[in-house]
Amino acid sequence: MIWSLPDLPPLDLDVAAELRRIVDGKAKPPGALGRLEDLAVQLGAIQGRVDPHADRAVVLLFAGDHGLTEDGVSAYPREVTAAMVRLILDGRASVSALARATGAEVRVIDAGVAGALPPHPMLQASKVREGTRNAAREAAMTAEECAQALACGAGAVHSAVAAGAEVIALGEMGIGNTAAASLLLHRLGPAPLADCIGLGAGHDDAGLARKQRVLAAAAERCDAHEPFEVLRQFGGLEIAGMTGAALAAAAARRPVVVDGFISTAAVLVAARLQPRVLDYCFFGHSSAERAHRLMLAQLSAQPLLDLGLRLGEGTGAVLALPILRAAAAMARETASLAEVLGQA
Template sequence: MTLDARTWTAPALPDLDQDAAAKLRRLIDGKAKPLGALGRLEELAVQLGAIQATTAPRAERATILLFAGDHGMVEDGVSAYPQAVTAAMVSTILDGRASINAFARTVGAEVRVIDAGVAADLPNHPNLQNAKVRPGTRSAVREPAMTAEECIQALSAGAEAANRAIIDGAEIIALGEMGIGNTAAASLLLHRLGPAPLEDCIGLGAGHDEKGLAGKHRALAAAVARWPGYGPFEVLRQFGGLEIAGMAGAALAAAAARRPVVVDGFISSAAILAAVRMQPDLLPYCIFAHGSAEKGHRLMLERLGARPLLDLGMRLGEGTGAALALPILKSAAAMVRDVASLAEVLGQA
C-alpha cells in the first residue's frame, strides 16, 4: 500500500472503563483515611484503573521510549548548539551516563532509544532500535520538514516501538526525546495546533542568548509564512520532527493497548498535542509528568486542559520529568492494593 496522508488515519481507541472507575472510587473512598485525603493520587488511581480496565491498576513495569531525531531548521539558526550534539547525546544515553539513565535506574524503569532520524550513523547497541526514516528533517523554514510518506513512517515506527515494549511486559509507556532544534518544531506545532500567537510559543530552548532568540523568532516567522494551514497531520509533517511523530505514534499505540502514556515536557507534549488533534480520544490516556520551564509549555498544557503532576523548573527533555513522575503512579497503584479499608481497621479495634 502506498503511504500518503489519505491512507493514514489515527487508530480507534477503546473507551475508558467507567465501571472499573466507579468501583475504584468506592474502593478508595472506603480506605482507612478521610474522604479525598490523598487528593490527586486518588484521581490518578482511578485514571489508571479506567485505562487498564481493572480495579487493581498496575504501574510497576515502565518503559521510557526515547525518540531521537535531527532538525533541518538548525541550519537556519534556531538552536545555540550544532546538530552533532544529538548523536553525541544519544551515545551518552546508550552508555548509561545521561540524566535520564540516572533517574531511570533510581525509579526502576527501562530506557529504550529509538533512532527516528538522527543525522549520523549510530553503532549497534542492544538498547537502540534503528527506525531511521531519514537523516534529519528538512528545514521547515524553507520547505516541508517531511513528506507525507516520511511522516507516516515515523508515526508507524513509534507505534511499533510501543507495541514491542508492551509485548515485553511494559505496563506504563513513558515518552522522552533527544533532538537539537526540537523546541523550534514544538513551538510551531503549538502555534498552529494550540492555536496560540507565535511569540507566546517561542522560548530560549537549549541555551539561546537574546540575540539567538531574536534569530529564532525570525526563522519561525518565516516558517509560518511559508505554509498557512491548520490540519493536524499536515501541520505535523510541515513543521514537526521525526522524533515528535514517533512519540505521537507511540502514544496512540499505547492507548490502543490500554497502557497509560506518561508525557515528559514541552517536546513530548507537542507530540501529544498533534496526536490529540488527530485522535481526541487519546487525551484521557495521558498523564502529564511536569510543567517545563520552557516558554510555551504551560500554554500548551492549558490548550490540552492538562494538569502536570510535578513542577520542578526542569526543561531538559530526555524523558527526565516522565521518569520522576513514575513513583507517583506506583504509589497510586500501591494505595489501592495495600492500604487497609476502614471496615478492616474498625473490625480490628
C-alpha cells in the first residue's frame, strides 16, 4: 500500500471574509456569540461555502496494540484492546452511547490489534501487523508498515467522504498508547520527557515510575527528530492511522474534530508534516492527562470543552459535535439585523 504526503488546499479566505460580514450582521451585537462565531467562519472557510453544515459526522476510531506494554507502561494488559473493540462494535461502549446521543456514526479501523476480530459492518479490517514492536528496544514500525498505517487512515476518510460525511472525528483504542503519545510529544514538541508522561489509564505511583523508566530508555535508544521517522520509531499503528486520516480529511476539505491526548499526538505528527492541517482542525476537549495541555499549547490550539475526560475512544470529539452544528446553524438560520429593522 503506497502513501504520499498530500497537498492541502488553503482555506477559502474570500468565503471567510464574506461569512464574517454575514455573522457580524446578524441580529445581535458583533461578537456577542464569542467563539461560536469564529467556529462558523472556520467551518465556512474549510467547506468553501457561506452556509456551512456539520450534520453528517463520522467517528473514525482507530485501534492498535503496542509492544511497549511488554515492559509495563500500562496498568492493563494488551488483551483489553481487542475486548474494548468488540464492546464498541456491540454498541455498548461509552463512545457508542455518546455517538447515539449526538447523532454521529462510529466506524472502527483495525490498524494493528493483537488478535483476530470477527467481521462486522462497522469494522474496517486494515491490520498492518498485530501491534507494534517494543519501542524501548527497537523501532515500533518499519517504514513500510508506518506508510501502510498512514494509508489505511487516508482510505478510511475517502470511504467516509464518499458516503457523505461532512465532518470527520478522530478517536482511538489501544492499551499503552499514552506512552507512545508521550514520546511523540517529547520529540516533536519538543518538550522535556518528564513533562510529557502522565498516569495514563489507571497507574499508581509505582506504575508511573516504571513508565518513566521505560520511556527514558526508548528516548535514549533513538535520536530521531524528523516527523515520519519519529512516528515510525515511537508511534502506534492507530496513531499513524489517525495521522493519515487528519491529512486526508483536510485534503478533502472536511473539518477534523480531534479527541484527547492520543488523537492530538497524531495531529501533532500531521502538523509537523503539513502545518496547514491545523486550519482544518477543531480540538474537542482538554484531557485530564496532564501532558495534553502542553501538547495543545504546542499547537496553539483552543479546546472546545474541559470536562476532565481521560478515556479516549473519541468521546471528547463526539461531545464537541453539537457545538460545531450550533455554529453552522447560527450562520445559516439567524436573521440579520437588517431584516429585523426592516420589520420594525
